Amino acid sequence: MADDCFGHPRLAALYDPLDPDRSDLDAYLQMAETLEARRVLDIGCGTGVFALLLADRGIEVVGIDPAQASVDVARSKPGSERVHWICGDAAALPPLHVDLATMTANVAQAIADPETWQKTLRAAYEALRSGGHLVFETRDPAGRVWEEWTRENSYRVTDIPGLGSVESWVQLIDVSWPLVAFRWTYAFAADGQVLTSDSTLRFRERDEIDADLVARGYVVEEVRDAPDRPGGEFVFLARRP
Incomplete structure (x- = not known):
């Protein structure tokens, strides 16, 4: 179930005005460009900020989020018709063949239940084409x-x-x-x-995340620093072989 800040209509409407600086997404846009992604799955898309930035660049995007109120906000934005929005968790995904799957901001950590986390990693893997990448960030517990x-x-x-x-x-x-x-x-x-x-x-150690990704078949290519929180986060770049 989504937290009220995402699932309550009045609070979902506040999300963007209270957090207008989304320069944290610049690094993800740059990675999408570097990886030449033409099809992207945005897991935990929220109010659709990142999905719409991708769509503005001509990228085909599927945005999925369990909070109906947030998805409704996303659908109300200009250009939203260019994105395929889904309300649900990763288990609700249709068959996909994307180049890149992302979990920006707190999405990975908000998946606090271990079983749901494993299901999400598996669903992202199945949605990726061979050679496609999963990118997400998580705070360093230290x-x-x-x-x-x-x-x-x-x-x-x-x-x-x-x-x-x-x-x-x-x-x-x-x-x-x-x-x-x-x-x-x-x-x-x-x-x-x-x-x-x-x-x-859920605060996960780097070694724990490495092990989870490898267990699900990913190759961990790189763990980067987050430009907006230097020294405070791990940004994982993992590939489906």
Whole structure:
């Protein structure tokens, strides 16, 4: 089930305005270009930002996400007809033959259940053509980034056209290694409504991810640094032989 920040219609509408800087996607666009990908599967496509950037470049894109509200936002955007949107998890994928599969931002870590993680890796493998690549990022646990997830560090007020002023902040709920749980709170000035969304991320060690990929038949070609979070993330580039 999708977290409320993605699955609740009012919160899904906030996602892009609260996170307008998506320069983190530049590295993925560059990899798609370098790999000469013409068909891409965007797993955990959310509100469709990356899928639509790819489509703008003439790439055939399938975007899949379990949150109906987020997919609805994606479908409402200009140019969305160029993307094939699917609401569901990786098990809902039709037969595909893509050059590249991606999981941007927190997608890989948000798949916290080990069985679902293995199913996702398998589904991505089956969707790739021979020689196709899977690319995703995950935070390095050594960075202990969750220690910064406090109201003091995250509180802000954002004026959003058509929605009004929205207060938002995050607070750590629990660390039960390797799971880290946190809660986002959103307060709407327009009507006083306060909504919360609880999320859990799984922090995987690099060796663990290597082993998972190899077990699913991938060849791990490279583990890169993330340009937007230097020293804080692993970016995996794995190939289906």
